[in-house]
Amino acid sequence: MIYEDFKALLRQEGESRATQGGLVPIPELRLCVPVEREAFDEYVLRLHVERAIHLLSHVDGDKLPESVRQSCIHHSSGSLLYWIRWL
Secondary structure, eight states, X not given: OOHHHHHXXXXXXXXXXXXXXTEXXXXXXXXXXXXXXXXXXXXXXXXXXXXXXXXXXXXXXXXSOHHHHHHSEEOTTSOXXXXXXXX
């Protein structure tokens, strides 16, 4: 999957969840996107730099199952990013 396809998919997912604030869980999105982890993280962080999305942590991130925590994005700042919100 190329970046533009990823961007379109994420926009569609965010818009379909408008009633929930447009929040898309990163672990759930990973299951829908056929790319390697590094490419996925790169695409998400690129969209963040482009200000197309907000990245948010989970309120109870420490209480998430380890498998879910591993599917989140581990930001260089130390934050565990769980949610994406399309802007």
